[in-house]
Each structure stands twice: as C-alpha cells, then as structure tokens.
Amino acid sequence: MASLRDIRQKIKGVSSTGQITNAMKMMSTARLNRALDLLKQSKVYNNKLSAMFHNIKSHITPSKHRCLKNEEVKVSCVIVIGGERGLCGGFNQDLHRFAYETIKNNKEKEIKLVTIGKKVSAFFNKTDIKPYKQVNDLNIKEAKETLQPLCNELISLYSAKKIDEIKVIYTSFISATKKSLTQQRIFPLTEPANSLCKNESNNVTFEFNPSPDIIFENLLPRYVQTTLYRFLLESNAAEQSSRMAAMTSATDRAEEIVDDLKLQLNRSRQALITQEISEVISGSQL
Template identity: 50%
Template sequence: MASLRDIREKIRGVATTQQITGAMKMMSTARLGRAIEAINLTKAYISRLEHIVQSVKRELPGFKHPCLSEREVKNACIVVIGGERGLCGGFNHELHRFAMQAINEHPATGRKLAVIGRKPVRFFEQKGIPLFAAWPDIGIKSVETDLFPISASLFELFVSGQVDEISVIYTSFISATRKQPVISRLLPVDTGSMGPRAENQATHTFDFLPSPALLFDQLMPRYLRNLLHRAIVESSAAEQSARMTAMTSATDRAEEIIDDLKLDLNRSRQALITREIAEVIAGSQA
C-alpha cells in the first residue's frame, strides 16, 4: 500500500490538474461565446454580399461570369481548415480522417491541397502529403487581415484556370453539442444555394458603377474571403466547443480520482492507526 505522503502528493497533483482543466474549460466557454457571435455576424455579412449577387442575376438574367459558370473539374484546390491546438477530444482526429477520405474520393484528377491551421499542417506533413500552400498560424483574432493574401492567392488560382474548383473542408458548428466535418464548394459560386431576398422581389433598374462584369470582378474575391472567414470562425467555434466538452469531462474525472484517493488516504490512515494500537496493546501485554 502507498504511504500517506505518496497519496497526499497524488491528491495535490490531481487537484492542480483539475484547476488547469477547470480554467481551460472556462476559457473555452468564453471563447466559444465570442466565436458564436462572430459566426452570426459573418453570416449576416455574407447574406448581404449574396443579396448583391442576386440583384445582378435578377437584373441581368443572361449575365455570365467565370466565377458563376460550371466547368468540367479536372483540377481542384481543396482547402482544409483545422484546429490550432490539442486537448479537444476527437476534434482534430475526426477532421483529419474526414479530410483524407474526402480528398481521396474527390473526382478531380489534379488536386492541390492548401491547409489552414497548425494541427492539419502537421498531420499532412507527417503523412508525407505534399501541400500546395500551408498557413499554420492563422488565429481567429487576426483572421480578417490574415485572410487577404490567402483569399487573393486562391482566387488567382481559380481565375487563371489552374484549378476548376475550390472546395473547403472544415468542421461545421451546428450547436454547442453538435459539430460535423463538411466539404463545401467555394468557387464556382452555387447561386442556387443562396437564400432568397427577404424584401420586395420586384425588378429594379439598377445603376451599375462600374459595369456588372467589373463589379463582379471585385465582388467575387470578397465573397471568397468571407466564405473562408465563416469557415474559419465555425471551425474555431467547433474546436472551442470540443475543448469545453473535453475539459468538463477531465475536470469531472479529476474530481472522481480525488474522491478515490481521499478514500485510499483515509483507509491507509485508519490501517496505520489500527496497526499502532495493536502494537501498543501487544507491547503492554508483553
């Protein structure tokens, strides 16, 4: 049986771990709240960008733009957005497994893999899979500025014809308890998936400044950037949610371990006392 000192040290060690997991749980909860707010705000902005796309499409039914027209997909760029850190249960593992499966099943013959996030970058490097581009240090705080060069390079890849499709794989945040890895197409834009405009659907005669084609040339990089932004904040929310769940379990488990160790401690102490009493009695009888 372990000595009383050993058990007390173990209890202290577990209690320290419990404090850390408890603090991480609280931090994840706060970050999750901020991330959920960011998702809602980003969605609102994207829906307004989609309104503009719909306005142009409604006003000019025959309007064509390279970003709106379907192409035969020979080459594709797949962007994988993953976690920044560990200690979040199966979050990273599930995403990596889904990404590997989605990449292998993708119909394109030429696949360029671009990765955002420290964990997936390390995963693909360990697997020996060549990356077209890797951005391991994109944080949610600096995402707005960090995304400019990323979206610009991806957009250039599409408009120059080097790839016929850009897709993104990330963990979609459904609720605090539900998250799911998904693959979705960014370019060409699927206007059918855009929600309908809430207001009056009557046709207006718009003044376009500049022409609709030039306007779309400027609109599409922004649309791509904001779709990536949404995927990053959703992934971040899912990661925080997974970490919150993992840390809650860890904190609860630490509590159980402490209770068990306290029981052991009391048992050991009682055994020691009993032994000492027995020794005293044996000594007095002798």
Template identity: 30%
Template sequence: MASGNMKDIKRRIKSVQSTMQITKAMELVASSKMRRAKERALAARPYFNTIYQTITRLAAATRDNSSVYTRPREVKNSLFVVIAGDRGLAGGYNANLFKLAAAQMDGKNAQVITIGKKAQEHYAKRAWPVTQDYPGIAETMKISDTHEIVSQMLELFRGGAVDEVYLCYTRFISPLQQEPTCIQVLPARFDAQETEPASGPQVLTEYDPSPEAVFDAVIPEYLYGVLYGAVVESYCSEQSARRMAMEAASDNAGEMIENLNLSYNRARQAAITQEITEIVAGSGEVGA
C-alpha cells in the first residue's frame, strides 16, 4: 500500500517538475519580449508628445468647435477599439481589460473593433457587434499598420455611423504594474489648461489655409500616434503580466515539489518502519 502511494507521489513530482520547466522558460521569453517592447514604447513617446503639443496649439486656435472632430454630438452609437493580448497565461491581464470595457459599454449602443486574438475570441461570443478584427499584429506593429484602423474609425465617425470613439487598452506603468484604461479619442477633447496660451511673449503662428483646415489634417496623424502608442503599451503590459504570472507559477511549483518531497520521505519512512516491524514480529514467532 505504501509502495503504491510512493509511486504516485514520485509521478506527481516529475509532473510538477516538467510544468516548472515550462513556466520558467515562458518567464524568460516574456522578460526578453518585455524589454524589447519597453524600448519601443519609450521610443514612441517623443513622437506622441510632439504631435500632442501641436494639436493642442491648434485646438486653442479653433475653440469654437467648428471642426467635425471636436464638435459635441448627441450620442446614439458608440465605437470601442479594444486592444487585448494574442495569448493567455498572463494572469488577469485580458480579464481586467474586458471588465473595464464592459463597464464603459454598459447602456450604450456599442460596436467593437478588436485588436488581439483574445479580444477577437471574447467578442465573438458577446452581444456587441464586431466591425473588424485585427489579431496578431501587436508584436510587429508599425505606425503604418495603424492607418487602416484609423481610417475605418474616421469613416464611421464622419459618416455619422458612430457619435463617439473610445480606445480601451492597458497602460504600462512599471514591470510590476499595468492599468486597464479607456479614453475617448473622438470627439477630440483637450484639457482647457493645455489649450490656454501661456503667459508672456508668444510666437504668432499663421495657419494656411486656416487653423480649422490644418487641425482637420493633423487629427489623423494624432490618432495614428495614439493608437500605435496604445498597442505598444498594451503589448508591453501583456508581456509584463505574463512574466509575473509565470514567475508566480514557478514559485508555486517549487513549493509544491518541496511539499511532495516531504510527503514522499514520510511515506518511505513509514514503509521502512512497517518492514522492520514485520521482520521483528516474524523473528519473535520463529524464536517461540
């Protein structure tokens, strides 16, 4: 009986050790990908900051809401661009984002553009209609890859098919912290303080043919940068979440192996004690 129990424990130890090797390997791969993704995210920020400063100056010159991209509307239909991961085993990374997006969509007549395989699978089983799917593009994303998605967003918005556009992604704060976020990108809104002219002497900028025309031309470039930055940060967050999940899984596997080894040693000691007891009892009967 004890021998059979020992074999089961030994088999379980080997199984957990195999799983631990896999989780360790996945942790190393995620760490490597996270470093590269972090470099991409940091490299994209100067471009976004520059385009954002430009568009806020233009917004200050067009504060009468004459642009179709800033004019408030009665909201009847909404579009959500949801950026999730392409793979699982990343802790609560995907689930937390979907929960936030669902809270934002609650009570709205919403449709979805999905980026990432997990978003595609999630919304294929939900009531919200999916306008377009873009799985498997995050790892090799380039700024030019955003043009098709942004063009689709703008076409729906300008045509009146949707009255507002939200971007749902996971913001990378640190390797240990990622925050799911939903931001409204259309109609474009800017902080009133940012659009106020700074005090002191200012350089007078002349826009040709008009500030409104330049603003409308720059908006797509602004959205390219916003979408690219969101995809890059989401991918970096996914790898960070996966690294943490695999690290926790490896630690748990190590702890489980220690407990199984302890159980195995106890079972072996019990088996040895039982054999000694049987030998002593047998020798006593022979002596009698």
C-alpha cells in the first residue's frame, strides 16, 4: 500500500496538472470565440465575392481561360491545412491519416504537396511524400496577406501548365462538437457549393467595364486567396474546438483522479489509525 506521503504527492501533482489543463481550456475557449468571429466575417465577404465571381464567369468565353477547362490531370497540387500545435485530441492525427491516404490513392498523378501548419509539415517530412512548399508559424490575423504570394505562385504554375489542378485538404468546422475532413478543388473552377452564392449570383445583374474577361483575370488571385483563407479559418476553428474539448476532458479526468486519490488517502489514514488503536489495546492487555 502506498504511504500517506506518496498519496499526498500524487494529489498535489495531479491537481497541478488539472490547473494547467483548465487554464488551457479557458484559453482555447477564448481563441475559439475569436476564430468563429473571423470565420463569420470571412463567410459574408467570401459569399459576396464568390457570387460576383461566378456571375462574371457566366459572361466570359471558357476557352480563353484554362481554369474553366476540364483537362486531363497529370500534375496535381494538393494543399493540406493542419494545426500549428498539439494537445488537441485526434485533430492532427486524423487529418494526417486522411491526407496521406487521399494522396496515395492518386498514384497515377504527380503530386506537388503544399503544407500549411507546423504539425502537418513535420508529419509529411517523415513520409515518402515530401512537401514542395511549407508555410509554418502562420499568424491567423495576418494570414490573408501572408497567403497572397503562395496564391500568386500557384496561379502562375497553373497558367504555365506546370500543374493541372489545385485541391485543398482540411478539417471543415461544422459545430463545436462536429468536424469533417474535407477535400475541395479550387482549380479547375467548379460551381459554388454554397447555395447562398448560387442564389446571389442568379439574382444580381452586373454591368461590366472593362470587359468581363479582364475583370475575371484581375479577380482570380483575390478569389483564390479568399477561398484558401476561408478554409484556413475553418481549420483553425476546428483545431481550437478540438483543443478545448481535449482540455475539458483532461481537466475532468484530473478531478476524478484527485477524488479517487483523496478517497484512497482517507482509507489509508483510517487503516493506519485503526492499526494504532489495535496496538494500543493489545499493549494495555499485557
């Protein structure tokens, strides 16, 4: 049986760990709220931009723009958006497994891998699929501007026919308790998945000056940047909610362990007192 001193040290250690996980839970909750605010603002802007972009797309000649053609895919650029830190349950591991298996299932294509996030970059650096480009230590508040050079480079590669498609793999945020591992194609362009974008695009009539083709080419980098930024915000919200859930679970478990240790301490103390009383009684009878 463990001594009273050992049990007290365990209680102290677990209580200290519980305080740390509780502090991390509160930090994750605050970060999740900020992430959701950014995501909400981004969705409004993204919906308006997407509606305008797809309206313009319906007024141009598809043959003039490679991003509107469905050509044979020989080289695929895959962007994987992951987490910057750990302690978020199975968030990183689930994404890494999904991304790796998805890429491996496309053996017939040459893959140019772009990783966003330290954890996903570290994972793929240990595999047989090495990243072509890595974006780490991304400040979420400055991410939109930071992503611009990457978006410009990808558009240039696509226009030069060095890549034939651009896909993004990330964790889509649905609610605080529900996420979805998602794969979305940016190029070639598809119809907007959001029904709100479709409705707005159909209900608004634009008059173009200069021509729709010129506006389309100028708007393309902004559209790609905004779309990638929204995926990043969704991934960030999913990461923060996963970390909040993990730290909540860890804090609750620490409290349960402390309660069990206190019960064990009381039982050990009671057993020790009973033993001392028995020894006193035995001694008095001699």
